[in-house]
Amino acid sequence: MKNSLTWKNIVGYGLGDVANNFAFAMGAMFLLNYYTDTAGIHAAVAGTMLLVVRIFDAVADVVVGRVVDSTRSRWGKFRPFILFGAVPLMIFSILVFSVPSFLSDGQKIFYIYLTYMGLGVCYSLVNIPYGSLSTAMTQNPEERARLGAARTIMASFTYTLLAFVISPAIGGGHGESQSTYTLYTAILAVVGVGLYWMCFASTRENITRTVEQPSLRISLRTLKSNRPLIILCLVAIATLTGTFSLSAAGLYYVRYILNDMSYFSVLIFIQTFLGAVLAAPLVPRLVRRIGKKSTFLLGSGIAACSYLTLFFFLSASPYVAFALFACASFGASLCMTVMWALEADTVEYGEYRTGVRIEGLTYSLFSFTRKCGQALGGSLPAFILVSFGYVSNQPQTAEAVMGIKLSVAVIPALFMLLAFIGMVFYPLTEKRYQQILIEIEQRKKNSQEFLETLEENQVYRRRTE
Structure with a gap:
């Protein structure tokens, strides 16, 4: 199969995920802790909001996918959303980290629901077209793996950058951190808009649909008959639940168990960037040798075993714990990288089964299930912390410490194991x-x-x- 993408296309596409994560990674790493320790919102309220709004976002993704599939423009089908959706998305990324201190508790709750819902809708309007864009750039399996690798590396770089820059700046996480959050999110918003526009300028849509937009009934029937997509979506829920539980609880781990906030930057570096740098370049080679399915099974197996072992070393030895974090990160990065290529393949499977090509709705369903996993993983630590007696900005009891350990290690291990089991039944081989x-x-x-x-x-x- 002829290669069609240049490194400019691949790197430019990856830059879009840097911008994505200026909004997304900030929420994954800092939002729960920001709400509880800076904005003064009860952990149960914050966790419920994260769960409810992310499920709302997931439903909105299906609507956005339908809109994307019916779009036609001189810039293509997907790229206009990246061009015009960048500014609204980045404005809301500032607002979610700017809860006014003068509001009453009830007004704060209304504010966080409103701004987080706005962020979710704007993110869907940009991210679903961005994710679908890879299916229109190439059908070559290795090139799709490279696009997935570009996303993973760029996203991991962004996670690490944010951890090293913002974690030291917020210090103890008390009220005075508010101005820091607002300042940094504003800077990230400006840079993010520029990166989105660079992504728009350096990518092209080379694969086009040869039939008109199908009806909603036909589109839904196409999704229903796409068994690989359905299995992949279930696997995505499990994978994202595991990884986001760690992301949401990591800050609590370094603050209340290691008692040293400087470890957070190290943890994020290991969890995201190091794992991605080691795993992402291997994915195209692994795909070529053993296929995408086996690559995912390898990664999820490594991650599940590493997370389970990690539980026994979280307090005993930080160095052994960080080594196990690195092993888990490597396995999870294999999964996250190859997952984008797997999703792109399901578009062709749906077209093969029904004659209907629906990139936007396919990706929106995939995004729907990913957000369900993100919602579950991001909110589980909040409910676990509350049930184990967590109190913000105070020394934690042994029970609360156990809740943090469960969120950081056991929950990720359990859900990565479920992802492994689900992928065993994935039917689409190379x-x-x-x-x-x-x-x-x-x-x-x-x-x-x-x-x-x-x-x-x-x-x-x-x-x-």
């Missing part, structure tokens, strides 16, 4: 995928030949009449 591509191209060729023959017959009939 050989089958290549057969599907050949069949789709043959159908398009036959359809084109039929149309040309029909046109010739009509011309001949007009001449002879």
